[in-house]
Amino acid sequence: MEPFREHIGLCVPLDRVNIDTDQIIPKQFLKRIERTGFGEFLFNDWRYYDDGSINPDFILNRDLYKGGTILITGANFGCGSSREHAPWALLDYGFRVIIAPSFADIFKNNCCKNGILPVILSTESVEELMLASTSEDGYRLKIDLEAQLVIRPDNVSYSFEIDNFQKNCMLKGIDEIGWTLQFESQIADYEAKSGI
Amino acid sequence: MSSKTMFKKIWDNHVVRELQGEATILYIDTHLIHEVTSPQAFEGLRLANRGVRRPSQTFATMDHNVPTTDRSLPITDLISKKQMETLTENCEEFGIRLYDLHHSDQGIVHVLGPELGLTQPGMTIVCGDSHTSTHGAFGALAFGIGTSEIEHVLATQCLLQYQPETFEIRIDGQLQFGVTAKDIILSVIGKIGIDGGTGTVVEYTGSAIKSLDVEERMTICNMSIEAGARAGMIAPDDKTYEYVAGREFSPKGEEFDKAVATWKKLPTDSGATYDHSITLSAEDLVPQVTWGTNPEMVVNVTETVPDPDKMPTQHQKKAAENALVYMGLRPNTPITQIAIDKVFIGSCTNSRITDLRVAAEVAKDRKVSSGVNAIVVPGSQAVKRQAEAEGLDKVFRAAGFEWREAGCSMCLAMNDDVLQPGERCASTSNRNFEGRQGKDGRTHLVSPQMAAAAAIEGKFVDVRAWGN
Ligand code: SF4
Numbered sequence: 001m002e003p004f005r006e007h008i009g010l011c012v013p014l015d016r017v018n019i020d021t022d023q024i025i026p027k028q029f030l031k032r033i034e035r036t037g038f039g040e041f042l043f044n045d046w047r048y049y050d051d052g053s054i055n056p057d058f059i060l061n062r063d064l065y066k067g068g069t070i071l072i073t074g075a076n077f078g079c080g081s082s083r084e085h086a087p088w089a090l091l092d093y094g095f096r097v098i099i100a101p102s103f104a105d106i107f108k109n110n111c112c113k114n115g116i117l118p119v120i121l122s123t124e125s126v127e128e129l130m131l132a133s134t135s136e137d138g139y140r141l142k143i144d145l146e147a148q149l150v151i152r153p154d155n156v157s158y159s160f161e162i163d164n165f166q167k168n169c170m171l172k173g174i175d176e177i178g179w180t181l182q183f184e185s186q187i188a189d190y191e192a193k194s195g196i
Numbered sequence: 197m198s199s200k201t202m203f204k205k206i207w208d209n210h211v212v213r214e215l216q217g218e219a220t221i222l223y224i225d226t227h228l229i230h231e232v233t234s235p236q237a238f239e240g241l242r243l244a245n246r247g248v249r250r251p252s253q254t255f256a257t258m259d260h261n262v263p264t265t266d267r268s269l270p271i272t273d274l275i276s277k278k279q280m281e282t283l284t285e286n287c288e289e290f291g292i293r294l295y296d297l298h299h300s301d302q303g304i305v306h307v308l309g310p311e312l313g314l315t316q317p318g319m320t321i322v323c324g325d326s327h328t329s330t331h332g333a334f335g336a337l338a339f340g341i342g343t344s345e346i347e348h349v350l351a352t353q354c355l356l357q358y359q360p361e362t363f364e365i366r367i368d369g370q371l372q373f374g375v376t377a378k379d380i381i382l383s384v385i386g387k388i389g390i391d392g393g394t395g396t397v398v399e400y401t402g403s404a405i406k407s408l409d410v411e412e413r414m415t416i417c418n419m420s421i422e423a424g425a426r427a428g429m430i431a432p433d434d435k436t437y438e439y440v441a442g443r444e445f446s447p448k449g450e451e452f453d454k455a456v457a458t459w460k461k462l463p464t465d466s467g468a469t470y471d472h473s474i475t476l477s478a479e480d481l482v483p484q485v486t487w488g489t490n491p492e493m494v495v496n497v498t499e500t501v502p503d504p505d506k507m508p509t510q511h512q513k514k515a516a517e518n519a520l521v522y523m524g525l526r527p528n529t530p531i532t533q534i535a536i537d538k539v540f541i542g543s544c545t546n547s548r549i550t551d552l553r554v555a556a557e558v559a560k561d562r563k564v565s566s567g568v569n570a571i572v573v574p575g576s577q578a579v580k581r582q583a584e585a586e587g588l589d590k591v592f593r594a595a596g597f598e599w600r601e602a603g604c605s606m607c608l609a610m611n612d613d614v615l616q617p618g619e620r621c622a623s624t625s626n627r628n629f630e631g632r633q634g635k636d637g638r639t640h641l642v643s644p645q646m647a648a649a650a651a652i653e654g655k656f657v658d659v660r661a662w663g664n
Contacts, residue, residue, distance in 0.1 A: 018490055022629045022632050023630060026635075030610065031232075031275040031279050033236065033239070045631050050617075074511070076424065079424060080627060081627075082233070082324060082341065083232075083233060087342075104391070104424055105395060105424065105426055106341065113342065113344040113345070163219075177246070177352060187223070190223050196250075196253075
């Protein structure tokens with residue numbers, strides 16, 4: 001996993017609550033056996049019409065938001081299926097940060113493991129940022145993970161919470177499996193003690 | 197010793213390492229995998245030159261993509277075929293037991309685990325699938341994980357976890373005829389919302405839960421994830437032990453008695469407290485029908501499609517408006533006036549033998565409405581065999597239902613069982629998300645009885661009236 005320290009990028013407002021992983025990446029694209037290449041299918045059913053042509057009204061298809069890397073969205077983002085294809089698709093498309101009032105548990109976990117930072121802000125703060133990125137052209141934010149801050153162009157900032165361990169893993173791009181394997185002897189002790 | 201919840205007991209029993217400021221290393225007893233979410237995990241192992249620590253604790257099945265029609269025919273979807281072949285190769289390479297398409301015990305992963313006795317009280321069980329919460333019905337801690345975590349479990353037999361909060365959902369009283377476990381859980385989700393359980397492990401308690409059989413309990417725990425909960429669980433009791441006894445991987449003889457003695461210590465101690473709790477009364481519950489595009493958009497069958505203008509918040513109003521457009525419904529339409537095109541009885545929520553029995557009871561000596569296409573997809577080959585031994589297949593066929601092979605089928609429509617755009621389906625599955633059963637397909641979640649009755653009438657009916 002790529003370390004995540006700081007990120008500056010263009011915001012894309014997606015004003016909907018409860019976006020589920022079936023919408024983020026519809027099931028017909030789950031048949032690939034690789035982790036890459038899912039970006040073009042991100043939000044497929046909203047991005048494209050039935051005949052495959054582009055739906056110009058969908059936010060990702062507007063010229064203004066091309067190259068966006070920060071997604072600002074509604075509560076309970078990523079609910080539903082546990083498919084990690086959802087963060088893979090977001091990452092492959094270019095997103096590195098998602099800002100929302102809340103996330104579904106499994107999805108949030110899957111994001112951290114792929115170097116996408118889920119940032120939880122209050123509903124009011126998310127609405128402010130949503131409005132700013134809707135009304136201002138090229139609205140960009142800076143996210144400083146070390147300081148746990150979202151910094152606006154006018155230097156107003158919002159602080160966010162993140163578990164310390166998870167933060168460290170992301171800052172350093174730690175391989176979690178490698179981390180657990182350091183404690184191999186403790187795992188073996190547990191197995192012996194439990195008669196496994 | 198201080199009083200503990202069942203969750204906390206199981207958690208504490210599985211801690212390998214727990215230090216302030218670190219994620220807990222939690223030991224995993226049983227790991228289940230399927231063809232869709234596992235290929236990249238095995239690829240990751242290979243790239244990092246790692247092996248599988250405990251191949252005997254991982255079990256694989258093919259369920260999501262598999263055809264439910266004649267299995268002797270070649271699989272026409274080449275990408276699905278490739279995914280199934282990849283699972284076969286991975287299981288061979290790493291020595292993992294596989295229940296493939298042609299295995300006599302093949303089935304949906306959450307039907308298979310309990311059936312084989314892989315699911316036991318007190319265990320930690322994970323699977324790269326959000327409905328892993330099903331297994332909590334046995335008093336296990338069972339939850340869905342992502343593909344990176346599958347890789348983690350394969351390599352270490354452990355997971356990094358953060359302790360969730362606990363949530364008691366108590367349901368007391370007695371259910372009326374025609375009101376089922378499915379209606380309990382849909383009512384709960386309607387009440388607490390699809391994120392009402394986020395960050396928590398739910399324990400279902402109360403006399404109504406106690407009176408359910410083990411398969412009904414699975415239906416409840418299965419849909420815990422639809423309220424956003426990490427896991428759902430129900431304390432084991434004699435019904436649980438009886439269900440587990442004598443299965444392929446269950447402890448045998450003296451070992452079984454010893455196991456039961458430890459399982460009896462699992463239920464939450466009196467005096468233990470939960471972080472959150474709510475209580476519902478079973479008598480108040482009525483058959484449920486979802487009207488929208490997520491499981492919290494649900495009403496009693498006796499009610500009407502809600503009016504977005506009457507929603508309490510702007511967000512809910514907008515969400516309801518979007519949902520009604522997608523579902524092709526008008527506000528204030530009585531639920532019993534909604535006509536359907538398809539019926540799907542199946543999925544890890546409602547495809548076990550008891551589900552099929554109650555649906556068959558409704559279908560018996562009746563006929564599926566002309567113009568409705570109804571399919572019954574057993575959860576596993578074993579369920580299918582049992583149902584055929586009881587003659588349920590004949591009841592369904594005589595009524596005009598199609599009788600299929602085991603798999604996930606139209607629950608997520610990755611195989612050929614798909615809704616066409618605009619088609620409306622009464623479904624016993626667990627998700628009514630946009631496109632879940634096919635692009636622009638319209639899903640209404642209901643119990644098996646309600647689905648069977650809808651097939652017969654061609655529209656939703658209150659199955660309570662069919663009591664006698
Ligand atoms: S039946 Fe549906 S919900 Fe259950 S495992 Fe299969 S696809 Fe998932």
